Every structure is written in C-alpha cells, then in structure tokens.
C-alpha cells in the first residue's frame with residue numbers, strides 16, 4: 039500500500055466506526071423519519087450554533103445548496119481566490135443557480151474593505167451582489183486559517199449591506215483545533231455554514247448545511263430536486279456521529295504530522311515549503327524550475343508515495359487518520375528522493 043497524501047478524504051472507516059454504522063437505527067429520511075440522521079442534524083446545528091442543519095451528500099452539495107438558497111439567477115457571489123466552488127465543483131454554481139463569481143483579496147483571504155470593493159453598484163445593468171463566501175480552512179492556500187477578526191468584520195458589513203454570508207467550513211474542525219476557538223464562534227459571523235464529516239474526521243460520506251430553520255427548509259427542496267434526498271441515510275449519519283465523538287481530538291496529531299513533514303521538506307533540495315503557512319493538516323510544496331508537479335508526483339508514485347500536483351510547480355500533501363507519524367516522515371524522505379529522480383530524468 040502506498041502512503042497516500044493526496045487528500046484527507048481517502049481515509050477508510052475504522053473497525054469501531056463500522057461497528058457503530060452496523061448498529062445504526064434507520065428510517066426513511068425523505069419522510070424525516072431517520073432517527074440517526076435527525077440526531078446528527080441536531081448535533082451539527084448545536085456545534086455550529088445554528089438553529090437547524092440538513093445532512094447532505096457532500097461538501098459540494100452543502101456549498102451549492104447555500105448558493106441556491108441565498109441567490110437568484112444573474113446574481114454575483116463574492117469569494118476569495120482559489121475558492122472551492124470556483125475550482126472543484128464542476129461549474130455547479132453557474133449551472134444550477136445561474137450565478138457568477140467576483141474574487142476579493144489574494145490567496146483566499148480578504149477583509150471587509152476588499153469585499154466591499156467587489157460589491158456591484160445598485161444599478162439595473164449590474165449583477166446583484168447577494169452573497170459572500172469565506173473558506174475556513176482554505177484548501178488551495180494549504181489549509182490556512184481565515185483570520186477571525188476579518189470573518190467578523192465581513193459578516194457584520196455584509197449584514198449592513200443586505201448581503202448573505204456563507205462559511206465553507208469543510209475543514210472547520212481543523213480551524214477550531216488550530217485556533218482553540220469553538221466551531222460555533224467560527225461560524226457565528228455567517229448566516230449559513232457547510233461542514234464536512236468525510237475529511238479530517240474520517241467518516242465515509244457526508245456533510246451538513248447549517249443555518250436558520252428557513253434556510254434549511256429551502257435547502258431541503260433543492261436537495262430533493264437535485265436528487266440528494268436519501269432514504270435510510272442513518273447508515274451514513276452513524277459514521278459521521280462516531281467521527282464527531284471520537285476523531286476530533288486527534289486532529290492535532292494531523293497538524294503535528296504536517297509540521298514534521300514540512301520541516302523535513304524545507305530542508306530538501308529542489309523544493310521549498312513556507313513553514314509559516316503550515317497551520318493545519320495541509321502542506322504546499324513548491325518545486326524549483328524546471329521541475330513540474332506532475333513529473334515529481336509520477337516519480338513519487340513509483341516510490342510508493344501518492345501525492346497530487348495542485349499547480350504547475352506545486353504539490354499538496356494532506357495528513358489524515360490513515361497515515362502515521364512515521365509514514366508522514368517517511369513520505370518526506372520519499373518525496374525528496376522523487377525530486378532527485380525527477381531532476382535526473
């Protein structure tokens with residue numbers, strides 16, 4: 039088995055999680071009768087400090103439901119650079135909700151002023167700026183934490199301007215672990231928050247969209263319309279509940295593994311890592327020209343390390359439940375070896 043650092047989504051359920059899944063009480067969730075889904079939704083709402091939550095298939099669906107709930111076709115959504123819905127959601131926002139994006143700030147981060155610079159004038163020929171989205175932690179920037187003071191200022195200013203605010207909190211657990219702030223505090227500036235159970239938490243499937251009861255009831259209609267109404271979904275919700283109870287504390291181990299991996303890689307020839315930007319479980323490794331991410335990833339695969347190129351000269355390593363600290367350190371050795379091999383080839 040290769041060491042797999044492509045994503046924290048590659049984890050497999052543990053024996054204890056599978057046991058919890060096998061014992062799950064279930065019902066028909068489209069009829070609102072699955073007790074395990076209802077328990078998970080109640081827990082997700084409590085953790086994010088919101089009125090209600092909706093269990094959904096994926097982080098993509100959570101984000102897209104939020105966009106559908108907060109916008110009308112022809113509207114504009116303000117996001118940071120590299121936002122997940124722009125890069126990795128198969129064009130869902132224009133396809134499903136008929137919206138376009140405006141990018142604020144750099145590297146995924148922006149403040150209230152930079153948001154305001156991107157707000158369209160209220161004129162009939164301009165698209166309506168109806169939603170701002172913040173991603174925390176920010177995937178493409180290497181799992182960095184969105185500054186909470188900016189999140190608060192963005193949420194407050196958006197409210198004054200009548201713009202909705204959504205948090206893409208796929209890895210909000212990592213942000214909470216890194217900052218020591220409660221998930222409910224991190225979600226407080228936002229009207230809605232999508233959270234994922236199938237990344238660092240290690241559940242096999244599922245996310246939740248959290249917000250007011252009205253947001254959730256509106257999202258429930260879109261979820262059904264898009265084919266996301268699931269029946270005995272308690273089988274999946276049980277994995278998520280187990281992950282919330284047993285896998286949150288251990289996220290600090292993933293952050294430690296990322297630090298160790300980054301430290302070793304920062305000493306490797308042909309690559310560099312900005313150690314000040316390693317805040318959670320993701321490490322961006324930048325390669326010296328003329329090395330390419332694709333070429334080094336291929337050389338790494340031949341040595342038993344699975345790692346993804348996330349840019350022409352960038353690799354992204356993600357730590358998770360299924361990689362030990364020894365494997366994380368070994369991965370850095372293998373990657374250094376792969377870089378040397380790619381340089382010679």
Ligand SMILES: Cc1ncc(COP(=O)(O)O)c(C=O)c1O
Nearest residue numbers: 096097098099122173177206208
């Ligand atoms: C920041 C962010 N948002 C949303 C998602 C989408 O999650 P999913 O793969 O479950 O659709 C991801 C997935 O990696 C992500 O990194």
